[in-house]
Amino acid sequence: MRCKSMVAVAALFPAVLWLAPMAMGAPFCRQKDFEGVWNVYAMGSGEWGPWWQACKMVVARDGMIKDGECTDSMGDKSPIVGGAVNLSRNCLLSGEFKFKDVEEGIVFTATINHGTLEHAKQMAAGVGKNDNAQIFNFTAIRQPKNK
Numbered sequence: 001m002r003c004k005s006m007v008a009v010a011a012l013f014p015a016v017l018w019l020a021p022m023a024m025g026a027p028f029c030r031q032k033d034f035e036g037v038w039n040v041y042a043m044g045s046g047e048w049g050p051w052w053q054a055c056k057m058v059v060a061r062d063g064m065i066k067d068g069e070c071t072d073s074m075g076d077k078s079p080i081v082g083g084a085v086n087l088s089r090n091c092l093l094s095g096e097f098k099f100k101d102v103e104e105g106i107v108f109t110a111t112i113n114h115g116t117l118e119h120a121k122q123m124a125a126g127v128g129k130n131d132n133a134q135i136f137n138f139t140a141i142r143q144p145k146n147k
Contacts, residue, residue: 028089028090028091029087029088029089029090029091029117029121030087030089031061031062031063031086031087032061032062033087033091033117033121034059034063034085034087034093034117034121034124035059035060035061036058036059036142036143036145037056037057037058037059037142037143038056038057038058038059038124038140038141038142038143039054039055039056039140039141039143040053040054040055040056040057040070040138040139040140040141041053041054041055041138041139041140041141042055042110042136042137042138043136043137043138044130044134044135044136044137045134045135046132046133046134047132047134050073051072051073051134052072052073053070053071053072053073054070054071055068055069055070055071055080055099056068056069056143057080057097057140059085062084063084063085063086063087063095064082064083064084065080065082065083065084065085065097067080068080068097068099070099076101076102076103077102078099078100078101078102078108079099079100079102080097080098080099081098081099081100081107082097082098083095083096083097083098083109084096084097085097085112087117091116091117091118091119091121092114092115092116092117093112093114093115093116093117093124093126094112094113094114094115095111095112096109096110096111096112097109097110097112098110108130108131108132109130109131110128110129110130110131110136111128111129111130112126112127112128112138113126113127113128113129114126114127114128115127115128115138121142122141122142123139123140123141123142124138124139124140125137125138125139125140126138
């Protein structure tokens, strides 16, 4: 009898480990949870001084950035031309997005080093670094879905 109990416990143990975070109220995320249209607001500082960007970003179910545009603190607009956001099971974000400087024709990359999607999955915040070694912080707010 004891051997059967041990086998049952061994068989259930992985399921308990997988479900435990949800039972304790810890966030649980899947990549598809970041799908949608996001308003992203970033602030940073570099050799030219402080700056901000306001972006609209469309993220696919697989995390790929499909479309978007950013407006910077000088009023210049830059289309988002690619990138991806990775969302872990515990709702941590990483990834990058690429945007094109229309005046110079150069594509820049902004890397999300650390971020978190909050429990209701409507807002995210984090920090990163761009190609010019400028650090930034960001807040992302999900746009409501059209019904």
